[in-house]
Amino acid sequence: MSATADTAPAPTPSALPPLAEPDTAWSPLDRLGVALAWIAGLLLCLIAAAIVVYMLIRGLQFVSLKLLTTHPVPATDQSQSGGILDPILGTLILTAIGTAIAVPIGVGIAVWLSEYGRPGALARAVESGVEIVAGTPTIVLAIFGFLVFTQPAFGFLSFTAQGNAVFGRSFLVAGVVMSLVAIPLVVGTTRESLQAIPDHVREASYALGKDRASTIRRVLLPGSRSGIATGATLGMGRIIGDTAIVVILLGATLQLQGYGSTPILKTLRGTGSTLTSYVYNNSPVGEGNAPEKAYAAAFVLLAIVVLLNLIVNRAVRRSKSSWK
Amino acid sequence: MGATEVAAKTEDRAGPGPVNRVDKRAELMLGALSTLVLVLIAAMIVFVIAKGWPSFTHNGLAWFGPGGNVDQQLADIFNSPATPSNYVYTFHAWPLIYATFLTTFFAVVIGIVVAVLTAIFIVEFAPGGMRRIMEPVVRLLAAVPSVIYGLIGLLVIVPFVNDHLLSEGTKRSVEYVVQLDGTSIGVGILILTVMITPIMIAIVVDALRTVPVGWTEGAAALGVNRFRVLWTIGVRASRPAIVAAAVLATARALGEAIMLSMVTGSVGFSPNPLDGLLYFAEPARPLGATIVAQSTGLSVPPLEQTVFAMAAVLLVSSAFLSFGGAAIRRSIRRGQVAPALAGVD
Numbered sequence: 001m002s003a004t005a006d007t008a009p010a011p012t013p014s015a016l017p018p019l020a021e022p023d024t025a026w027s028p029l030d031r032l033g034v035a036l037a038w039i040a041g042l043l044l045c046l047i048a049a050a051i052v053v054y055m056l057i058r059g060l061q062f063v064s065l066k067l068l069t070t071h072p073v074p075a076t077d078q079s080q081s082g083g084i085l086d087p088i089l090g091t092l093i094l095t096a097i098g099t100a101i102a103v104p105i106g107v108g109i110a111v112w113l114s115e116y117g118r119p120g121a122l123a124r125a126v127e128s129g130v131e132i133v134a135g136t137p138t139i140v141l142a143i144f145g146f147l148v149f150t151q152p153a154f155g156f157l158s159f160t161a162q163g164n165a166v167f168g169r170s171f172l173v174a175g176v177v178m179s180l181v182a183i184p185l186v187v188g189t190t191r192e193s194l195q196a197i198p199d200h201v202r203e204a205s206y207a208l209g210k211d212r213a214s215t216i217r218r219v220l221l222p223g224s225r226s227g228i229a230t231g232a233t234l235g236m237g238r239i240i241g242d243t244a245i246v247v248i249l250l251g252a253t254l255q256l257q258g259y260g261s262t263p264i265l266k267t268l269r270g271t272g273s274t275l276t277s278y279v280y281n282n283s284p285v286g287e288g289n290a291p292e293k294a295y296a297a298a299f300v301l302l303a304i305v306v307l308l309n310l311i312v313n314r315a316v317r318r319s320k321s322s323w324k
Numbered sequence: 325m326g327a328t329e330v331a332a333k334t335e336d337r338a339g340p341g342p343v344n345r346v347d348k349r350a351e352l353m354l355g356a357l358s359t360l361v362l363v364l365i366a367a368m369i370v371f372v373i374a375k376g377w378p379s380f381t382h383n384g385l386a387w388f389g390p391g392g393n394v395d396q397q398l399a400d401i402f403n404s405p406a407t408p409s410n411y412v413y414t415f416h417a418w419p420l421i422y423a424t425f426l427t428t429f430f431a432v433v434i435g436i437v438v439a440v441l442t443a444i445f446i447v448e449f450a451p452g453g454m455r456r457i458m459e460p461v462v463r464l465l466a467a468v469p470s471v472i473y474g475l476i477g478l479l480v481i482v483p484f485v486n487d488h489l490l491s492e493g494t495k496r497s498v499e500y501v502v503q504l505d506g507t508s509i510g511v512g513i514l515i516l517t518v519m520i521t522p523i524m525i526a527i528v529v530d531a532l533r534t535v536p537v538g539w540t541e542g543a544a545a546l547g548v549n550r551f552r553v554l555w556t557i558g559v560r561a562s563r564p565a566i567v568a569a570a571v572l573a574t575a576r577a578l579g580e581a582i583m584l585s586m587v588t589g590s591v592g593f594s595p596n597p598l599d600g601l602l603y604f605a606e607p608a609r610p611l612g613a614t615i616v617a618q619s620t621g622l623s624v625p626p627l628e629q630t631v632f633a634m635a636a637v638l639l640v641s642s643a644f645l646s647f648g649g650a651a652i653r654r655s656i657r658r659g660q661v662a663p664a665l666a667g668v669d
Contacts, residue, residue, distance in 0.1 A: 030551045033441075034449060037551075040438050041445035041458065044525075047518055048461045051468065051476065109361060112354035126358045128650065129365040135572075135646035136368075137579020139612045140635045144368050146622060147375060147632070183361070213350035241469030243582040244612075248619045276471045276582075283475050285586050291479055298472045305467050313460055 052302070059299025062292045068300070072254045072278070078290040084297050086255045087278035090171075091240055091304070093267070094250070094274055097175025098182055098239040103232050105179065106186025111216055113187070114194040134184035139244040145177035146248055158269055159259040169251035170259070171268045177245050182235025189234065193227025194220055230315045237308045240301070243276040252277045275301040369639060376633030378626075382413035387633065390418035394592035398618060401627045411626040417634065419594040423608035426509055426595065427584060428577040431516035436570050438517070439524035444554050446525070447532045459529075466522035474586035477515045482506040482587060490605060498599065502606055507589035510604030515583060520576050524569040531565030532558045564652050571649035575642045581612030590617060611638055 070083030109126065117123040133141075149157055150168035158170035197220060205215040221228075246252065251271025258266035273281070275297045280286055282294035380387055397415050404412035446458045486506030495504045535558050543553045559566070589607025592614070597603050609617070611634050621627045 026549050026551070030549055030555075033444075033551045033555060037441045037445040037449055040441035041450060041454070043438075044442055044465070044521070045454075045458070045461055048465050051465075051472075054476065054480070055472070105357065105361065108354050108357045112351075112358045116351045116354060118351075118355075122355070122359065122362075126362045128647065129362040131646045131650050132369075132643050133365055135575040135579075135642045135649070137581065137612055137638050137642060139579060139581040139615050140372065140639050140642075141368075143615060143619065143622070143631060143635050144372055146619075147371060211344040211347040213344070213347045216350070237467050241467070241471075243469070243471045244616060247582075247616060276469055279471045279475055280582060280586070283471075283478055283586060285478065285590070294475055295479075298475050301469060302472055305469060306464065309460070309464050309467050313463065 052306075055295075055299050055302050058295040059303070062296040063299055067296055072273075072293075074254055074288075078292050081288065081290055081293060084275070084278060084293065084300065087273050087275045087297060088300065089256060090246075090250070090272040090274040091276075091301075093171050093272070094175055094178060094246070095236050095239045097171060097268070098178030099232055099236050101176060101179035102182035102186055102235050103228065106183045106231060106235075107190050107221070107228055109183070110187045110190035110194060111220070114191050115212065115216055115220070130184050130187050133180055134188075137244075138181060138242050139248075141177055141180055142245040142248040145173060145245070149173040149176075149249070156269075167251075169249055169271055171250065171270065171272060174245055174249040177249055178239045178242065181238050181242060181245070182232075185234040185238065186228065186231035189227045189231035190224055193224035193230075196227075197223050226315050230312055233308055233312050233315065237305060237312075240274075240304055240308070241276065243280050246274045246277040247280060250274065250277065252281060254278075275304075369643065372632055372639050373636045376629055376631075376636040379413055379415060379630045379633035380636075383415055387415060387417055388421060389416055390594070391416040394419045398592070398614075398627070398630070401630055402618075402621045402624055404624070404626050408625070413626055413630070415630050415633075417611070417637075419592045420609060420611045420614050420634070421637070422594050423509065423588065424578060424610035424612070426608065427512050427516055427580075427588070427610055428574055430513040431520055431577050432570055432574050434513070435517045435521040435524055435573055436566065439521050439528055439569065440559060440566065442521070442525050443528035443532055444551075444559070446529050447558070448550055448554050462522045462525050462529075465518065466526070468519075470519065470580060470583040471586075473515050473519055474583035477511055477583065477587040478507075481511050481514070482508075485511060485605065494602060494605075498602065498606075501596075502591070502593050504602075504605055504607075505589070506605075507587055507607050508605045509588055509595055509608050512584050512588040512608075512610075513604070515587060516577055516580060519580070519583065520573040523576065524566075524573050527565055527569035527572070528562060531562035535561045564655060568649050568652045571645050571652065575645040575649070578642055578645070579612055579638060581610075581616050584610050585613030585616045588613065 067083040068088065069085055071085050072087065073080065073082035075081040109130065113123055113126060146168055148154065150166045152166055154168075154173075155166045157172040157176075158167045201219060201223065202215060205219045206212075210218065250273060251257075252273050253271045254273060256267055256270060256272040258270040260266045260269055278297045279294045279301065282288040282290045282297070284291070288294075392414075394416060400412050401415065404410065442462075446455060446462075450458055483506060485508065486504075490504055490506065498504065532554070539557050539561065540553050543557050544550070548556070588609055590609050590613065591607040592609055593607055595603050595606035595608055599606065615631055615634055615638075618627060618631050622631060
C-alpha cells in the first residue's frame with residue numbers, strides 16, 4: 001500500500017520538532033530481505049515438487065499391479081523378492097489398531113479436559129503429560145513398549161517362547177504403542193473444536209433439561225465431529241509414517257506371520273512389516289538392499305500420505321465454517 | 325481457560341437438589357481415563373530412567389564424556405560375560421551426544437531463518453495463487469514420512485556428495501582417521517532442516533497473522549515499507565511464537581532416528597571442526613540412530629541398560645523441551661507477552 005506522509009498542518013506546529021522523513025524508501029537491506037523471502041518460499045515449493053515428482057517417476061517405473069498383489073519373498077535378487085502386499089496389509093492393520101485405540105482415549109481425555117477439568121491440578125498434569133508424549137521421540141516410545149510388553153503378564157499380546165520368554169513383538173503391541181503417537185493429536189484437535197463451540201450452545205442444551213453427560217454426547221461431540229476426524233486423520237498420518245516403532249515392535253518379518261490358531265487374532269498376535277519398515281529394510285542400510293522395491297513401497301506410502309493430507313485439508317476448511 | 329469457565333457455569337446451573345448420577349459417573353470415568361494415561365506416562369519416564377540407571381552409576385559423569393571408541397565399547401558391552409557380576413558397562417557417549425547436538429543445532433538454526441523468511445513470504449509477498457498452494461505444500465512437507473526422506477537422502481543426495489563434492493584427494497587426506505563415502509552429518513543436517521522447517525513455518529505464519537492489524541497498519545500509515553513493517557512489527561511481535569516453534573522443532577530433531585541412521589553413516593565418530601568444510605562431510609551417529617542400531621541386542625542385559633540410558637537422556641531432554649514450549653505457548657495464550665511487546669518500536 002502506498003503510504004504518504006500526512007501533510008495537514010499539526011495543531012501546534014511550532015511546539016513540535018519537524019516530522020522525520022517518512023521511511024518509504026526501500027533500502028538495499030529491505031530489498032535483500034524481500035529477495036530472500038521469495039527465495040525461501042520458492043525453494044520450499046521446489047523441494048516439495050522435487051520430492052513428489054521424483055517419487056512419482058520412480059514409482060511409475062517400479063510399481064505394477066503384480067507388485068501390489070504378491071507376497072514378498074526373501075531373496076538377494078530384486079527380481080525374485082516378490083511384491084509388497086504384506087507391507088501394505090501391515091500398514092493398514094497397524095493403522096487401524098492404533099487409530100481404534102487412540103480415538104476413544106484421545107476424545108475422552110479432550111472432553112474431560114475441556115468440559116470437566118476438575119481438580120485443576122490434575123487437569124494441568126494430564127495436559128503436561130499429553131504434551132510430553134507428543135514430544136517424546138518415537139524410538140523411546142518403542143523401546144519403552146519393548147520393556148513393558150516383554151513382561152510375562154502381557155504374553156497374550158504376542159507369543160511366549162519356551163521358558164516363559166515373551167517375544168514382545170506383534171501387531172497388537174505395536175498398535176498399542178502407536179496409539180500413543182496419535183493420542184496427542186486427537187486430544188489437541190478435539191479440544192480445539194470443543195472450545196470453538198460457543199457456550200450458548202451448551203446453555204441451550206441445559207435449558208432443555210439435558211444434563212452435562214447427555215449434552216456432551218448429543219450436542220458437543222456431534223458438533224466437534226470434524227475436529228475429531230481431523231485429529232484421527234493426522235494421527236493416522238503419523239502412524240503410517242512412523243518407522244522406529246515398527247522396526248522394534250513389529251518384528252519386521254517380511255510376510256505376515258501369524259501365531260496361534262484363531263483366524264484374526266492369529267495375525268494380530270503375529271509379526272509382520274509395514275511400508276515404512278519395508279522401505280527401511282530394502283534401502284542400502286537394510287538387510288534387503290533392493291532399491292527398486294524400496295522406491296516402489298515409498299511411492300505407495302507417499303501416495304497414502306498425500307491422500308490423507310488432502311482429506312485433512314478439506315476437513316480443516318470445513319471445520320472453520322461450522323460455528324458462527 | 326474455557327474449561328474452568330464452563331465448570332463454573334455448570335455449577336451455577338446445578339443449583340440445589342441432588343447431583344445427577346449419570347453426569348457424576350461420566351465425569352468420574354473420563355477423569356479416571358485421563359488419570360490412567362497420565363500414570364502410564366509417568367511410569368514410562370520412571371521405568372526408562374530406572375532401567376538405564378546401572379549404566380549411569382557404573383560410568384558416573386564420564387557417561388556423557390569422551391573417551392575411547394564408542395562402537396568398540398558397545399560391542400564389548402554386547403559381548404560381556406553372562407554372569408551379572410562380570411557385566412561390562414564402560415561407555416562414553418560423547419560422540420553420540422555430539423552428533424545429536426550438531427545435527428539438531430544446525431538444522432534448527434538454518435530452519436528458523438528459512439521458516440521466518442518463508443512465513444513472511446506467505447503472509448505478505450506471495451501472489452494470490454501461490455499463497456493458496458503454499459499452505460498445502462507446507463503441510464505436505466511436514467507429513468512426508470522420515471523414511472522417505474531417508475531413502476531419497478541415501479539414494480540421491482549421498483551419491484551426489486560422494487561423486488561430485490568429495491575428490492579422491494580429500495578422501496585420502498583423512499582416510500587414516502575416517503572413511504568418507506558421502507554419508508555425513510552435512511547430508512543429515514540438510515534433510516533434517518527440510519523435515520523440521522515446515523512445522524516452524526506453520527507456527528510462525530499463524531503468529532504473523534494474529535499480529536493486531538492496528539499495529540501493522542499504523543506502521544504502514546507512517547510510511548514504512550511492507551518488508552520493514554513485517555520485520556520490525558510482525559516478526560518482533562511473534563517472537564514468542566518463533567521461540568515456541570524452535571523448541572518444538574528441536575524436540576522433533578532430537579528424536580529423529582530413522583532418517584539420520586540412514587544418511588549420517590552410522591559410525592560412532594566425532595567430526596573434527598579442524599578439518600574445515602570437510603567437517604560436514606564426516607560421518608557420525610546420533611543417539612536416536614544408535615538406539616535403532618542396537619535394538620537387536622536388547623536381549624543382552626547390560627546392552628539393554630545402556631540403550632535405556634540413551635533413551636533416558638533423549639526422554640528427559642525432550643520432556644524439558646515440551647515443558648519449555650508449553651510454558652511459552654501458555655504465556656502467548658494469556659496475552660502477557662503481546663502487550664509487553666507493545667512498547668517495542
